[in-house]
Amino acid sequence: MQHLFRSIPSIDKLLKSPIGTDFIAQFGHQAFVEQARKLIEQARKHIQQKSKLPEFLLSESTFLAHLKTQLLAQQQIAMKPVFNLTGTVLHTNLGRSLWSERAVQAATNAMRNNVALEFDIEEGKRSYRDIYISELLHKITGAEAACVVNNNAAAVLLILATFAQGKEVIVSRGELVEIGGAFRIPDIMQQAGCKLVEVGTTNRTHLRDYRNAITENTAFLMKIHTSNFQIQGFTASVSEEELVALGKEYQLPVISDLGSGSLTDMKALNLPAEPMVQQKVASGVDLVSFSGDKLLGGPQAGIIVGKKQWIDQLQKHPLKRVLRCDKVILSALEATLRDYLFPDQLTENLPTLHLLTQSIEQLNEKAQQLKQVLGKRLDSRYILQIEPSLAQIGSGALPTEKIESVALTISSENQRDLLALEQQFKTLPQPIIVRLAQQKMWLDLRSVAQFENLIAMLNDKDNGL
Numbered sequence: 001m002q003h004l005f006r007s008i009p010s011i012d013k014l015l016k017s018p019i020g021t022d023f024i025a026q027f028g029h030q031a032f033v034e035q036a037r038k039l040i041e042q043a044r045k046h047i048q049q050k051s052k053l054p055e056f057l058l059s060e061s062t063f064l065a066h067l068k069t070q071l072l073a074q075q076q077i078a079m080k081p082v083f084n085l086t087g088t089v090l091h092t093n094l095g096r097s098l099w100s101e102r103a104v105q106a107a108t109n110a111m112r113n114n115v116a117l118e119f120d121i122e123e124g125k126r127s128y129r130d131i132y133i134s135e136l137l138h139k140i141t142g143a144e145a146a147c148v149v150n151n152n153a154a155a156v157l158l159i160l161a162t163f164a165q166g167k168e169v170i171v172s173r174g175e176l177v178e179i180g181g182a183f184r185i186p187d188i189m190q191q192a193g194c195k196l197v198e199v200g201t202t203n204r205t206h207l208r209d210y211r212n213a214i215t216e217n218t219a220f221l222m223k224i225h226t227s228n229f230q231i232q233g234f235t236a237s238v239s240e241e242e243l244v245a246l247g248k249e250y251q252l253p254v255i256s257d258l259g260s261g262s263l264t265d266m267k268a269l270n271l272p273a274e275p276m277v278q279q280k281v282a283s284g285v286d287l288v289s290f291s292g293d294k295l296l297g298g299p300q301a302g303i304i305v306g307k308k309q310w311i312d313q314l315q316k317h318p319l320k321r322v323l324r325c326d327k328v329i330l331s332a333l334e335a336t337l338r339d340y341l342f343p344d345q346l347t348e349n350l351p352t353l354h355l356l357t358q359s360i361e362q363l364n365e366k367a368q369q370l371k372q373v374l375g376k377r378l379d380s381r382y383i384l385q386i387e388p389s390l391a392q393i394g395s396g397a398l399p400t401e402k403i404e405s406v407a408l409t410i411s412s413e414n415q416r417d418l419l420a421l422e423q424q425f426k427t428l429p430q431p432i433i434v435r436l437a438q439q440k441m442w443l444d445l446r447s448v449a450q451f452e453n454l455i456a457m458l459n460d461k462d463n464g465l
Protein backbone atom coordinates (compact mmCIF):
# COMPACT_ATOMS: atom_id res chain seq x y z
CA MET A 1 0.00 0.00 0.00
CA GLN A 2 2.93 2.29 0.70
CA HIS A 3 3.62 2.75 -3.01
CA LEU A 4 0.04 3.93 -3.45
CA PHE A 5 0.47 6.65 -0.84
CA ARG A 6 3.61 7.73 -2.62
CA SER A 7 1.60 8.66 -5.73
CA ILE A 8 -0.15 11.39 -3.75
CA PRO A 9 1.48 14.67 -4.74
CA SER A 10 2.77 16.89 -1.93
CA ILE A 11 1.44 20.40 -1.45
CA ASP A 12 4.98 21.73 -1.55
CA LYS A 13 5.65 20.17 -4.89
CA LEU A 14 2.34 21.43 -6.28
CA LEU A 15 3.05 24.95 -5.05
CA LYS A 16 6.37 25.03 -6.83
CA SER A 17 5.17 23.53 -10.10
CA PRO A 18 4.35 25.83 -13.05
CA ILE A 19 0.74 24.67 -12.93
CA GLY A 20 0.60 25.48 -9.21
CA THR A 21 1.76 29.02 -10.00
CA ASP A 22 -0.98 29.29 -12.64
CA PHE A 23 -3.67 28.02 -10.26
CA ILE A 24 -2.58 30.44 -7.54
CA ALA A 25 -2.83 33.34 -9.99
CA GLN A 26 -6.29 32.19 -11.06
CA PHE A 27 -7.85 31.10 -7.77
CA GLY A 28 -5.69 32.60 -5.01
CA HIS A 29 -3.15 30.92 -2.71
CA GLN A 30 -5.55 30.12 0.10
CA ALA A 31 -8.28 28.50 -2.00
CA PHE A 32 -5.68 26.48 -3.88
CA VAL A 33 -3.96 25.11 -0.77
CA GLU A 34 -7.25 24.39 1.05
CA GLN A 35 -8.77 22.51 -1.87
CA ALA A 36 -5.55 20.59 -2.62
CA ARG A 37 -5.35 19.52 1.06
CA LYS A 38 -8.96 18.32 0.99
CA LEU A 39 -8.33 16.30 -2.13
CA ILE A 40 -5.16 14.74 -0.69
CA GLU A 41 -7.02 13.81 2.49
CA GLN A 42 -9.76 12.24 0.37
CA ALA A 43 -7.15 10.26 -1.58
CA ARG A 44 -5.55 8.97 1.67
CA LYS A 45 -8.88 7.75 3.02
CA HIS A 46 -9.69 6.09 -0.29
CA ILE A 47 -6.40 4.20 -0.29
CA GLN A 48 -6.82 3.12 3.35
CA GLN A 49 -10.33 1.83 2.76
CA LYS A 50 -10.03 0.31 -0.69
CA SER A 51 -6.32 -0.34 -1.13
CA LYS A 52 -6.33 1.33 -4.51
CA LEU A 53 -5.99 4.79 -5.98
CA PRO A 54 -9.11 6.92 -6.49
CA GLU A 55 -9.83 7.64 -10.15
CA PHE A 56 -8.80 11.25 -9.90
CA LEU A 57 -5.32 10.13 -8.87
CA LEU A 58 -4.59 7.85 -11.80
CA SER A 59 -2.10 10.43 -13.04
CA GLU A 60 -0.90 13.84 -12.01
CA SER A 61 -2.89 15.39 -14.86
CA THR A 62 -6.19 13.79 -13.73
CA PHE A 63 -5.48 15.05 -10.22
CA LEU A 64 -4.88 18.58 -11.47
CA ALA A 65 -7.93 18.50 -13.74
CA HIS A 66 -10.10 17.39 -10.82
CA LEU A 67 -8.65 20.10 -8.61
CA LYS A 68 -9.32 22.71 -11.29
CA THR A 69 -12.96 21.63 -11.71
CA GLN A 70 -13.50 21.97 -7.97
CA LEU A 71 -11.79 25.35 -7.81
CA LEU A 72 -13.82 26.62 -10.77
CA ALA A 73 -17.05 25.44 -9.16
CA GLN A 74 -16.11 27.26 -5.95
CA GLN A 75 -15.38 30.44 -7.83
CA GLN A 76 -18.85 30.53 -9.37
CA ILE A 77 -21.28 32.96 -7.95
CA ALA A 78 -23.61 31.01 -5.65
CA MET A 79 -26.72 33.01 -6.50
CA LYS A 80 -26.90 31.51 -9.98
CA PRO A 81 -29.25 32.30 -12.84
CA VAL A 82 -31.95 29.62 -13.13
CA PHE A 83 -34.63 28.78 -15.69
CA ASN A 84 -38.09 29.36 -14.23
CA LEU A 85 -40.46 26.68 -15.55
CA THR A 86 -42.71 26.78 -12.50
CA GLY A 87 -45.51 28.58 -14.32
CA THR A 88 -45.40 31.42 -11.78
CA VAL A 89 -44.15 34.42 -13.74
CA LEU A 90 -43.42 36.77 -10.83
CA HIS A 91 -41.86 34.20 -8.51
CA THR A 92 -40.72 35.91 -5.30
CA ASN A 93 -38.18 33.18 -4.48
CA LEU A 94 -36.73 33.46 -7.98
CA GLY A 95 -36.37 37.24 -7.94
CA ARG A 96 -39.71 38.42 -9.39
CA SER A 97 -39.61 40.54 -12.54
CA LEU A 98 -36.84 40.64 -15.13
CA TRP A 99 -35.69 44.03 -16.34
CA SER A 100 -36.24 45.61 -19.72
CA GLU A 101 -33.17 46.20 -21.90
CA ARG A 102 -33.56 49.91 -21.26
CA ALA A 103 -33.38 49.26 -17.51
CA VAL A 104 -30.36 46.93 -17.84
CA GLN A 105 -28.53 49.57 -19.89
CA ALA A 106 -29.34 52.35 -17.46
CA ALA A 107 -28.28 50.22 -14.49
CA THR A 108 -24.91 49.19 -15.97
CA ASN A 109 -24.25 52.79 -16.93
CA ALA A 110 -24.92 53.86 -13.37
CA MET A 111 -22.61 51.14 -12.05
CA ARG A 112 -19.67 52.31 -14.14
CA ASN A 113 -20.19 56.04 -13.80
CA ASN A 114 -21.02 58.73 -11.36
CA VAL A 115 -24.54 60.02 -11.94
CA ALA A 116 -26.46 63.16 -11.04
CA LEU A 117 -28.07 61.40 -8.10
CA GLU A 118 -28.82 64.30 -5.79
CA PHE A 119 -27.53 67.04 -8.02
CA ASP A 120 -29.41 69.33 -10.34
CA ILE A 121 -27.05 69.71 -13.31
CA GLU A 122 -28.55 73.01 -14.52
CA GLU A 123 -28.90 74.70 -11.16
CA GLY A 124 -25.92 72.98 -9.56
CA LYS A 125 -27.73 72.47 -6.28
CA ARG A 126 -28.94 69.52 -4.24
CA SER A 127 -32.17 67.87 -5.15
CA TYR A 128 -34.18 64.75 -4.19
CA ARG A 129 -32.69 61.55 -5.53
CA ASP A 130 -36.10 60.41 -6.78
CA ILE A 131 -37.03 63.68 -8.47
CA TYR A 132 -36.76 62.33 -12.06
CA ILE A 133 -38.93 59.37 -11.15
CA SER A 134 -41.40 61.70 -9.52
CA GLU A 135 -41.67 63.71 -12.75
CA LEU A 136 -42.16 60.58 -14.86
CA LEU A 137 -44.78 59.17 -12.51
CA HIS A 138 -46.59 62.49 -12.66
CA LYS A 139 -46.79 62.09 -16.46
CA ILE A 140 -47.86 58.44 -16.28
CA THR A 141 -50.28 58.44 -13.33
CA GLY A 142 -51.35 62.05 -12.95
CA ALA A 143 -50.16 62.05 -9.32
CA GLU A 144 -48.58 65.30 -8.07
CA ALA A 145 -45.39 63.71 -6.78
CA ALA A 146 -43.67 60.45 -5.81
CA CYS A 147 -41.23 59.00 -3.31
CA VAL A 148 -39.24 55.80 -3.82
CA VAL A 149 -37.90 53.42 -1.16
CA ASN A 150 -36.50 49.88 -0.91
CA ASN A 151 -39.74 47.92 -1.40
CA ASN A 152 -43.46 48.25 -0.86
CA ALA A 153 -43.23 46.94 2.70
CA ALA A 154 -40.83 49.83 3.39
CA ALA A 155 -43.21 52.23 1.64
CA VAL A 156 -46.05 51.22 3.98
CA LEU A 157 -43.76 51.49 7.02
CA LEU A 158 -42.61 54.97 5.99
CA ILE A 159 -46.18 56.19 5.45
CA LEU A 160 -47.32 54.86 8.82
CA ALA A 161 -44.29 56.18 10.70
CA THR A 162 -44.60 59.62 9.13
CA PHE A 163 -48.31 60.23 9.59
CA ALA A 164 -49.57 57.86 12.25
CA GLN A 165 -46.96 57.41 14.95
CA GLY A 166 -48.80 57.37 18.29
CA LYS A 167 -52.10 57.63 16.43
CA GLU A 168 -54.84 55.37 15.09
CA VAL A 169 -55.25 53.95 11.60
CA ILE A 170 -58.61 52.55 10.52
CA VAL A 171 -58.57 49.40 8.38
CA SER A 172 -61.28 46.94 7.36
CA ARG A 173 -61.03 43.48 8.98
CA GLY A 174 -61.40 41.99 5.52
CA GLU A 175 -58.13 43.62 4.44
CA LEU A 176 -55.76 42.62 7.25
CA VAL A 177 -53.59 40.50 5.05
CA GLU A 178 -50.37 38.61 5.36
CA ILE A 179 -48.43 38.96 2.13
CA GLY A 180 -45.84 36.28 2.80
CA GLY A 181 -42.27 36.64 3.97
CA ALA A 182 -43.58 37.96 7.32
CA PHE A 183 -45.31 41.04 5.95
CA ARG A 184 -48.42 41.43 8.04
CA ILE A 185 -50.16 44.77 8.19
CA PRO A 186 -50.78 44.56 11.99
CA ASP A 187 -47.06 43.87 12.59
CA ILE A 188 -45.94 46.76 10.39
CA MET A 189 -48.38 49.03 12.25
CA GLN A 190 -46.81 47.99 15.53
CA GLN A 191 -43.29 48.61 14.19
CA ALA A 192 -44.36 52.07 13.05
CA GLY A 193 -45.75 52.82 16.51
CA CYS A 194 -49.36 53.22 15.50
CA LYS A 195 -52.57 51.69 16.67
CA LEU A 196 -54.60 49.56 14.33
CA VAL A 197 -58.33 50.09 14.56
CA GLU A 198 -60.13 47.20 12.88
CA VAL A 199 -63.60 47.81 11.55
CA GLY A 200 -66.30 45.64 9.98
CA THR A 201 -66.12 41.87 9.74
CA THR A 202 -64.08 39.51 7.64
CA ASN A 203 -66.63 39.45 4.83
CA ARG A 204 -68.48 42.76 5.18
CA THR A 205 -67.40 46.30 5.98
CA HIS A 206 -69.62 49.35 5.49
CA LEU A 207 -68.92 53.07 5.31
CA ARG A 208 -70.65 53.57 8.68
CA ASP A 209 -68.12 51.19 10.27
CA TYR A 210 -65.32 53.57 9.32
CA ARG A 211 -67.36 56.62 10.37
CA ASN A 212 -68.12 55.17 13.80
CA ALA A 213 -64.44 54.42 14.42
CA ILE A 214 -63.16 57.94 13.73
CA THR A 215 -61.84 59.70 16.85
CA GLU A 216 -59.67 62.75 17.55
CA ASN A 217 -56.73 60.42 17.44
CA THR A 218 -57.35 59.04 13.96
CA ALA A 219 -54.40 59.65 11.60
CA PHE A 220 -55.93 58.35 8.38
CA LEU A 221 -58.16 55.79 6.71
CA MET A 222 -56.33 52.96 5.03
CA LYS A 223 -57.30 50.64 2.21
CA ILE A 224 -55.24 47.52 1.52
CA HIS A 225 -55.56 45.60 -1.71
CA THR A 226 -56.17 41.96 -0.74
CA SER A 227 -54.01 40.82 -3.57
CA ASN A 228 -53.36 37.23 -2.54
CA PHE A 229 -56.81 36.02 -1.56
CA GLN A 230 -60.43 36.58 -2.38
CA ILE A 231 -63.51 36.53 -0.22
CA GLN A 232 -66.52 35.31 -2.10
CA GLY A 233 -70.23 35.12 -1.37
CA PHE A 234 -71.97 37.54 1.00
CA THR A 235 -69.46 40.38 0.91
CA ALA A 236 -69.32 44.15 1.07
CA SER A 237 -66.45 46.57 1.02
CA VAL A 238 -66.09 50.32 0.75
CA SER A 239 -64.63 51.85 -2.40
CA GLU A 240 -61.82 54.39 -2.43
CA GLU A 241 -64.24 57.07 -3.68
CA GLU A 242 -66.54 56.61 -0.69
CA LEU A 243 -63.60 56.65 1.72
CA VAL A 244 -62.23 59.80 0.11
CA ALA A 245 -65.61 61.51 0.60
CA LEU A 246 -65.67 60.44 4.25
CA GLY A 247 -62.06 61.56 4.69
CA LYS A 248 -62.94 65.01 3.33
CA GLU A 249 -65.73 65.36 5.92
CA TYR A 250 -63.28 64.76 8.76
CA GLN A 251 -60.15 66.17 7.06
CA LEU A 252 -58.47 62.78 7.15
CA PRO A 253 -56.17 61.54 4.39
CA VAL A 254 -56.92 58.23 2.69
CA ILE A 255 -54.05 55.86 1.94
CA SER A 256 -54.10 52.87 -0.38
CA ASP A 257 -51.61 49.98 -0.34
CA LEU A 258 -52.02 48.48 -3.79
CA GLY A 259 -49.31 45.82 -3.71
CA SER A 260 -48.90 44.89 -7.33
CA GLY A 261 -50.47 47.99 -8.80
CA SER A 262 -50.40 47.98 -12.55
CA LEU A 263 -49.58 51.05 -14.63
CA THR A 264 -51.20 49.55 -17.71
CA ASP A 265 -54.67 48.17 -18.35
CA MET A 266 -54.32 44.42 -17.95
CA LYS A 267 -57.81 43.80 -19.39
CA ALA A 268 -56.69 45.39 -22.68
CA LEU A 269 -53.93 42.76 -22.80
CA ASN A 270 -56.48 39.99 -22.23
CA LEU A 271 -55.15 39.40 -18.74
CA PRO A 272 -57.10 39.30 -15.46
CA ALA A 273 -57.91 42.85 -14.33
CA GLU A 274 -55.71 44.32 -11.62
CA PRO A 275 -56.38 47.76 -10.10
CA MET A 276 -54.44 50.50 -11.85
CA VAL A 277 -52.48 53.15 -9.98
CA GLN A 278 -54.01 55.79 -12.28
CA GLN A 279 -57.54 54.85 -11.13
CA LYS A 280 -56.62 55.18 -7.47
CA VAL A 281 -55.02 58.56 -8.06
CA ALA A 282 -58.10 59.69 -10.00
CA SER A 283 -60.38 58.53 -7.20
CA GLY A 284 -58.76 61.16 -4.98
CA VAL A 285 -56.76 58.90 -2.66
CA ASP A 286 -54.02 60.94 -0.96
CA LEU A 287 -51.23 58.37 -1.21
CA VAL A 288 -50.94 55.10 -3.14
CA SER A 289 -48.09 52.62 -2.60
CA PHE A 290 -47.03 49.74 -4.85
CA SER A 291 -44.05 47.51 -5.75
CA GLY A 292 -41.52 48.11 -8.52
CA ASP A 293 -40.85 44.43 -9.21
CA LYS A 294 -44.37 43.04 -9.46
CA LEU A 295 -46.61 43.86 -12.44
CA LEU A 296 -44.78 47.12 -13.08
CA GLY A 297 -41.92 44.95 -14.33
CA GLY A 298 -38.92 46.80 -12.92
CA PRO A 299 -36.41 46.54 -10.06
CA GLN A 300 -37.31 45.90 -6.42
CA ALA A 301 -38.62 49.19 -5.07
CA GLY A 302 -41.52 50.64 -3.12
CA ILE A 303 -43.22 53.52 -4.89
CA ILE A 304 -45.48 56.04 -3.21
CA VAL A 305 -47.42 58.51 -5.38
CA GLY A 306 -49.86 61.18 -4.32
CA LYS A 307 -50.40 64.70 -3.06
CA LYS A 308 -47.27 66.82 -2.96
CA GLN A 309 -47.86 68.08 0.60
CA TRP A 310 -47.72 64.49 1.93
CA ILE A 311 -44.87 63.36 -0.33
CA ASP A 312 -42.77 66.30 0.92
CA GLN A 313 -43.27 65.12 4.48
CA LEU A 314 -42.24 61.57 3.56
CA GLN A 315 -39.08 62.92 1.90
CA LYS A 316 -38.11 64.75 5.08
CA HIS A 317 -38.68 61.86 7.51
CA PRO A 318 -35.45 60.29 8.89
CA LEU A 319 -36.70 56.82 7.88
CA LYS A 320 -36.61 57.88 4.23
CA ARG A 321 -32.83 58.04 4.57
CA VAL A 322 -32.83 54.52 6.05
CA LEU A 323 -35.05 53.05 3.34
CA ARG A 324 -33.75 54.88 0.28
CA CYS A 325 -32.67 53.17 -2.97
CA ASP A 326 -29.24 53.40 -4.58
CA LYS A 327 -28.34 54.94 -7.94
CA VAL A 328 -28.50 51.59 -9.78
CA ILE A 329 -32.04 50.80 -8.72
CA LEU A 330 -33.22 54.36 -9.31
CA SER A 331 -31.67 54.37 -12.80
CA ALA A 332 -33.33 51.04 -13.64
CA LEU A 333 -36.67 52.23 -12.30
CA GLU A 334 -36.48 55.48 -14.26
CA ALA A 335 -35.66 53.53 -17.44
CA THR A 336 -38.54 51.11 -16.81
CA LEU A 337 -40.94 54.04 -16.40
CA ARG A 338 -39.62 55.48 -19.67
CA ASP A 339 -40.73 52.22 -21.29
CA TYR A 340 -44.26 53.20 -20.28
CA LEU A 341 -44.00 56.30 -22.48
CA PHE A 342 -44.21 53.88 -25.45
CA PRO A 343 -47.42 52.00 -24.62
CA ASP A 344 -47.56 50.21 -27.99
CA GLN A 345 -44.21 48.52 -27.36
CA LEU A 346 -44.78 47.61 -23.71
CA THR A 347 -45.37 43.89 -24.21
CA GLU A 348 -42.27 43.72 -26.35
CA ASN A 349 -40.03 45.74 -24.05
CA LEU A 350 -41.03 44.59 -20.58
CA PRO A 351 -40.13 40.92 -20.04
CA THR A 352 -42.90 40.38 -17.46
CA LEU A 353 -45.61 41.62 -19.80
CA HIS A 354 -43.99 39.78 -22.68
CA LEU A 355 -44.15 36.45 -20.84
CA LEU A 356 -47.71 37.05 -19.68
CA THR A 357 -49.01 37.90 -23.16
CA GLN A 358 -47.43 35.08 -25.18
CA SER A 359 -50.06 33.28 -27.26
CA ILE A 360 -50.89 29.60 -26.79
CA GLU A 361 -49.48 28.95 -30.29
CA GLN A 362 -46.16 30.48 -29.29
CA LEU A 363 -46.07 28.40 -26.11
CA ASN A 364 -46.98 25.25 -28.05
CA GLU A 365 -44.09 25.85 -30.40
CA LYS A 366 -41.69 26.22 -27.47
CA ALA A 367 -43.10 23.06 -25.90
CA GLN A 368 -42.43 21.15 -29.13
CA GLN A 369 -38.82 22.32 -29.20
CA LEU A 370 -38.31 21.42 -25.57
CA LYS A 371 -39.88 18.01 -26.09
CA GLN A 372 -37.59 17.33 -28.98
CA VAL A 373 -34.32 18.13 -27.16
CA LEU A 374 -35.32 16.48 -23.90
CA GLY A 375 -36.63 13.45 -25.78
CA LYS A 376 -33.13 12.92 -27.10
CA ARG A 377 -31.50 13.23 -23.66
CA LEU A 378 -33.83 11.24 -21.41
CA ASP A 379 -34.04 7.45 -21.45
CA SER A 380 -37.15 5.32 -21.94
CA ARG A 381 -38.15 5.47 -18.27
CA TYR A 382 -39.55 8.93 -18.95
CA ILE A 383 -42.74 9.72 -20.87
CA LEU A 384 -42.95 13.20 -22.38
CA GLN A 385 -46.24 14.88 -23.24
CA ILE A 386 -47.42 18.34 -24.20
CA GLU A 387 -50.41 19.36 -22.12
CA PRO A 388 -52.52 22.45 -21.38
CA SER A 389 -51.47 24.04 -18.12
CA LEU A 390 -52.50 26.89 -15.86
CA ALA A 391 -49.90 29.52 -15.06
CA GLN A 392 -50.19 32.44 -12.67
CA ILE A 393 -48.91 35.97 -12.37
CA GLY A 394 -47.47 35.42 -8.89
CA SER A 395 -46.30 37.75 -6.12
CA GLY A 396 -49.79 37.96 -4.75
CA ALA A 397 -51.41 39.28 -7.89
CA LEU A 398 -54.70 37.55 -8.60
CA PRO A 399 -53.88 34.07 -7.29
CA THR A 400 -57.38 32.81 -7.98
CA GLU A 401 -57.22 33.79 -11.63
CA LYS A 402 -55.06 31.43 -13.63
CA ILE A 403 -53.66 32.17 -17.05
CA GLU A 404 -53.87 29.62 -19.84
CA SER A 405 -50.55 28.02 -20.60
CA VAL A 406 -48.78 25.03 -22.11
CA ALA A 407 -46.45 22.61 -20.35
CA LEU A 408 -44.22 19.74 -21.22
CA THR A 409 -45.03 17.08 -18.65
CA ILE A 410 -42.71 14.24 -17.73
CA SER A 411 -43.99 11.12 -16.03
CA SER A 412 -42.51 7.79 -15.06
CA GLU A 413 -43.76 4.51 -13.58
CA ASN A 414 -41.49 5.13 -10.67
CA GLN A 415 -41.89 8.39 -8.73
CA ARG A 416 -38.28 8.07 -7.60
CA ASP A 417 -37.15 8.53 -11.20
CA LEU A 418 -39.03 11.82 -11.31
CA LEU A 419 -37.46 13.06 -8.09
CA ALA A 420 -34.05 12.02 -9.37
CA LEU A 421 -34.64 13.95 -12.59
CA GLU A 422 -35.78 17.00 -10.65
CA GLN A 423 -32.47 16.85 -8.73
CA GLN A 424 -30.54 16.42 -11.97
CA PHE A 425 -32.23 19.48 -13.44
CA LYS A 426 -31.02 21.44 -10.42
CA THR A 427 -27.39 20.48 -10.99
CA LEU A 428 -27.30 21.77 -14.58
CA PRO A 429 -25.02 24.76 -15.28
CA GLN A 430 -28.15 26.94 -15.20
CA PRO A 431 -30.56 24.93 -13.04
CA ILE A 432 -34.10 24.28 -14.26
CA ILE A 433 -36.81 24.84 -11.65
CA VAL A 434 -40.03 22.89 -12.28
CA ARG A 435 -43.39 22.14 -10.67
CA LEU A 436 -44.33 18.67 -9.40
CA ALA A 437 -48.06 17.96 -9.36
CA GLN A 438 -50.39 15.05 -10.05
CA GLN A 439 -47.47 12.60 -10.05
CA LYS A 440 -45.90 14.44 -12.94
CA MET A 441 -43.23 16.99 -13.56
CA TRP A 442 -44.57 20.15 -15.23
CA LEU A 443 -42.29 22.32 -17.30
CA ASP A 444 -44.52 25.34 -17.88
CA LEU A 445 -43.48 27.43 -20.88
CA ARG A 446 -45.29 30.61 -19.76
CA SER A 447 -42.71 31.66 -17.16
CA VAL A 448 -39.39 30.87 -18.83
CA ALA A 449 -37.23 33.70 -20.15
CA GLN A 450 -34.13 33.29 -22.38
CA PHE A 451 -35.69 30.21 -23.95
CA GLU A 452 -32.98 29.85 -26.63
CA ASN A 453 -30.37 29.55 -23.87
CA LEU A 454 -32.38 26.75 -22.28
CA ILE A 455 -32.46 24.84 -25.57
CA ALA A 456 -28.75 25.47 -26.16
CA MET A 457 -27.88 24.18 -22.68
CA LEU A 458 -29.96 21.03 -23.16
CA ASN A 459 -28.39 20.43 -26.58
CA ASP A 460 -24.90 20.58 -25.09
CA LYS A 461 -23.70 16.98 -24.74
CA ASP A 462 -21.53 17.87 -21.74
CA ASN A 463 -24.29 19.41 -19.68
CA GLY A 464 -24.40 16.50 -17.22
CA LEU A 465 -27.86 15.13 -18.08
Ligand SMILES: *Cc1c(COP(=O)(O)O)cnc(C)c1O
Binding pocket: 151, 152, 153, 154, 179, 183, 224, 225, 226, 227, 228, 257, 258, 259, 260, 290, 291, 292, 301, 302, 395, 396
Ligand atom coordinates in the same frame (compact mmCIF):
# COMPACT_ATOMS: atom_id res chain seq x y z
C1 LIG B 1 -46.60 42.50 -2.27
C2 LIG B 1 -47.36 43.37 -1.36
C3 LIG B 1 -46.70 44.08 -0.34
C4 LIG B 1 -45.22 43.97 -0.13
O1 LIG B 1 -44.52 44.53 -1.19
P1 LIG B 1 -42.94 44.24 -1.37
O2 LIG B 1 -42.55 45.07 -2.54
O3 LIG B 1 -42.80 42.78 -1.57
O4 LIG B 1 -42.28 44.70 -0.12
C5 LIG B 1 -47.47 44.90 0.47
N1 LIG B 1 -48.80 45.01 0.32
C6 LIG B 1 -49.47 44.33 -0.66
C7 LIG B 1 -50.95 44.49 -0.77
C8 LIG B 1 -48.77 43.49 -1.52
O5 LIG B 1 -49.41 42.81 -2.48
